[in-house]
Amino acid sequence: MEEDLTQGPIPKLILRLAIPASIGFFFHTMYNAVDQVFAGKFISEDALAALSLSFPVFFFLVAINHGVYAGGVALVSNALGEGDRDRASTLTAQTITFSIFASLAIMVLGWYFSPALFRMLHATPEVHALALRYMNIIFGGTLFFLFTSVFNVPMMARGNTRVFRNSLILGCMLNVIFDPLFIFGGFGVPAMGFDGIAIATVLIQVINAVYIGHASWRAGYLNRDTLKQLKPRVACQRELMHYSVPAALNMATVAIGIFVITFFVARYGMIEAAAYGVATRIEQIALLPSIGLNIATLSITGQNFGAKRYDRIQETVQVAFRYGFCLMLAGGVLMLVFAEDLMGLFVSRHQVSNYEKVVTIGTQYLNIAALVLFAYVILFVCNNALQGMKRPMYAIWIGLYRQLLAPVAVIFLLTGVLGMGVEGIWWAVLIVTWSAALFTWWYMRRVLKNYRVSEPSVGPNTAKKGSPTVV
Secondary structure (H helix, E strand, C coil): CCCCCCCCCHHHHHHHHHHHHHHHHHHHHHHHHHHHHHHHHHHCHHHHHHHHHHHHHHHHHHHHHHHHHHHHHHHHHHHHHCCCHHHHHHHHHHHHHHHHHHHHHHHHHHHHHHHHHHHHCCCCHHHHHHHHHHHHHHHHCHHHHHHHHHCCHHHHHCCCCHHHHHHHHHHHHHHHHHHHHHHHCECCECCCCCHHHHHHHHHHHHHHHHHHHHHHHHHCCCCHHHHHCCCCCHHHHHHHHHHHHHHHHHHHHHHHHHHHHHHHHHCCCHHHHHHHHHHHHHHHHHHHHHHHHHHHHHHHHHHHHHCCCHHHHHHHHHHHHHHHHHHHHHHHHHHHHCHHHHHHHHCCCCCCCCHHHHHHHHHHHHHHHCCCHHHHHHHHHHHHHHHHCCCCHHHHHHHHHHHHHHHHHHHHHHHHHCCCCHHHHHHHHHHHHHHHHHHHHHHHHHHHHHHHHHCCCCCCCCCCCCCCCCC
16 A cells, blocks of 8 residues: 655654664664674684675675666556556566576676685685685575565565565574574584575575565466566666666665775784674664665655655655664764673674784774764765655765775875874774765755755645745
């Protein structure tokens, strides 16, 4: 059932949309945290470092996966909006075909380039071997990563987020069971050590793909007619490329950013890389409550932009900022006060020989990262508001600045010129993120003000003349 977001109190709408989304992403983030805990608590320091170095490489798979998914949802939902269910069915099938081609490309390119990428990240021979084995298994399961997303396309295009949320919860719960089962063995399963983490991840993707595919089949969104339309159609494949590539590029800037920071951190050693990997997981958990605000902002802004209710867009951003500030203030205080204890949850004194150094470096990062949390809220809320106002390309440009150009320049200045060491990287992240957030806030205000000036008429679906224009 579709909800009219152009009516009703904005604060209640944001909470109604944000809370379920945040719950789903909580389990998604905890899924990754579980891997870190088992690597750091029960395997070794090298395993922890290998996971940290694998993350930016793995994220390139995530970026392409997101692009295929976003392109499919955009086209299928558009066809449904036009009342053309036959075209929606065709596009659903063609998205599946597109994902098969994409998965083959990712798998081959991933296997080919991974060794060089890990060498670029200054991996020691031991860490390089572990990371390479991990990613080889992951790339081998690429098709199931993409199937998990594309089978969900017809669901999301119709506004059904329940199945996706359930799959995230299911994945996290299974990971808690599968990680120790495949690492240590038992119930007829041989012990696989660090490789068990990757095998558990792929198996969970297989299960989720079956679960979501079955749900779509039962709902009638996937059926025998869908299977008959899997043969590639050039026009549909081109259309999917047109919508998928920008979405993938936007996500790829995040992958590039993770790779760049990891590259500079790893120059100081695998201990620093391991500490950075653990600390960023803690930071992501602190940011979790704000993810729902991003999704709520996009949904509310999109409908109100179409209705020319620019006053409600302004209020949405303001309310999201207020909620985000309170949430990030609480998260920041916890990170500052309990940084060492939080690091200790992921790292074992018995398995990590440089336990004290890992915890010290991670604590240092968290103390600085606590000052950046609200900047992420500003950046992501504004980016989602701009996307809702049909300005999606801005996210790519600010992403290139925030993830590549500015980090390289500022990190070189702080570490190479001023000699601040690895701590200089943490301060560079703060400087770059806050500068990107403040510029994005200014740009969004300017865009919104221009729309309000160009649409001065008063009506049931327009902003009231003379209402404030400053966000």
